[in-house]
Amino acid sequence: MERTVVKIDNLVKRYGELTALDHFSLEIKEGEILGLLGPNGSGKTTTINCLLSLLSFDKGRIEIFGKEMTPTSYDIKKEIGIIMQNVAVFDELTVYENIDYFCGLYINDKAKRKQYVDEAVKFVGLEDFLKFYPKKLSGGLLRRLNIACGIAHKPKLIILDEPTVAVDPQSRNKILEGIQELNKNGATVIYTSHYMEEVEQICTRIAIMDKGKKIAEGTKDELKRMTRNTETIIIEILDLPKAVRDKISVLPHVYKTDYDDDKLTVSCSGGKHNLLRVLGLLQKEELSFGRVYSELPTLNDVFLEITGKALRDKEE
């Protein structure tokens, strides 16, 4: 039976009138990559800060590796690697020195530390930048350094709090691949993000948060099964008559239509050949249309269905 690495039980955290975590519970098993998904302000970072014993909380209990987590749980802290949302490195130290410094907080043995630092450098691909100061690094490279500082000591539990914010696609892919590799090497990972694509890509299990509560939990397939949407058809079409839209609305398996900005969105639940049926109807009505595409349900659909709002703001 898989060992429980993290157990959060009935956690409540209030900032004055605002309840940031509302009886939040979660269990993370050894070897998992758990994604904490939620919009900004949903309580992901607060959960992480409570987990790390940086924040006090009003109610609840947190156990890591079977022991209660407190600020002086140094034996537990030794096994945790943290990659903060904000880059936390010394501007005055080079890439190598930064990694060596943070690794040295966990590893006393110099030879072992050197080996670990070299491995971490290689892992994040910063071999060519060892003597660079953080200010000379691009945003993506800086994030990679941030990660190297957090994982160099080979922790059993790695916590990544939105590590890909403001990162270029190349670095983002490198980071995500790296997390999967760390997991393959035996680390349990907690990954918070509001990018559902990332969470879908790497997480073995996902907990969706909103307003400090866990609103859904499961694998991505389990979560997607929670929504009635099985397919979303999008068709670019000019001047769609209302009568035609009404006809589409009553086609089999169609449960919702939207027409906005010359774009028809048809949401379907179950069934097969939904796209063919919609296109057939448009052809019959002698309407010309542009680009057509079909999307499978996303975690955003799950979030939308549960909360009635999108997971990400439009500008994000």
Place this chain on the structure above:
Amino acid sequence: MFLHELKYELLVCLRVKEIIIWLILFPICLGAFFKMALYNVYEKDIGFSTIEVAVVENSPNSTLHTVLDNIEKQDDAFLKATYTDKEEAEKLLKDKEVSGIIFSDAELSLIVDGKGMRSTMLSDFVKTYNDRQRIIMEAIKNDPSSAQSVIDELSKEVSTCTKISLSDGNPNYYVQYFYNLIAMVALFGSLTGLHITINNQANLSALGARKNCSPVPKSISTLASIIGSIIIQGVCMVICVTYIKFILKVDFGSHLPLVYISAFISGILGISLGFFVGAIGRIKTELKTSILSSVSLLSCFFSGLMVGNMKVTVQKKLPWFNKINPAAVITDSFHCLDYYKDYDMFITKIITMLVMSAIFMLFGFLISRRKKYADL
């Protein structure tokens, strides 16, 4: 773990531009400026060995001869007379080889070249001589039997100035600017102290949060930072004193080792002040930096960095303030070496600095010892 932290604390401090600028480059520039602007004036007016004066005797004056001979025989003679005729004396004055001409008639009269400390002293000498000559003549006229005792009494002191140094120090007015400069460097060390709290507090920086997540106890981490900062600050203080003493050639008297000790301890005071201010509340780092810079400059202002007699003015109006103003306490410790022969006052000032440092450190530790925060 402690040594690992200490090693990197030293490395970080050595590379912080603000430290290089404010603790090394700025005092070097300001010190050079003080030297150019003030010290030349000092050397011209006060830093003399002897005032050269030409004496023109229109009638022989053996008393004047005796007085001048006695003055010249002293170890620290302030006058050196050249007996000559009027034309030659005027030439010497024009060539600035003498500071004035004393004409000896029934009374002495004086011609000087411009104003200044030397002219004032010559003028004082002539005035004193004439006054005393009159008193003696009056005594001879009124009571000849008492004339000798009057002469003996008056002859005891003919110098226009009295040596005021009570020690082997250097109690000149201009050195205080350099003492204030050292105090300013010490107090700018508060910026280093500020970074100790910023980098170790989870609620003040991401770096602090990451360090708080490590298995190194916060007390060890903070202690390593403090010791590292004290070492760097100490080096900056030594550089500052060495530069002022050996490059600018400012005379600190014969207590140089004690000046170094006092400067080092004042550096600790600066760091502890910064550590304390850094620990107070969750104010933005930039604001805390501004507060500390302002406090340091104001402290130095009231101690006389910008206006020479400010400390005296403060002493008259708010004497208690000079006792708690860090810059005043620091400069006082240097002045004590100049003005007092024993070390009681110096030790008192050193203890005051250490007590102030201990209080700042203690409160800084008490405020920042928290390991969990209500808000980040």
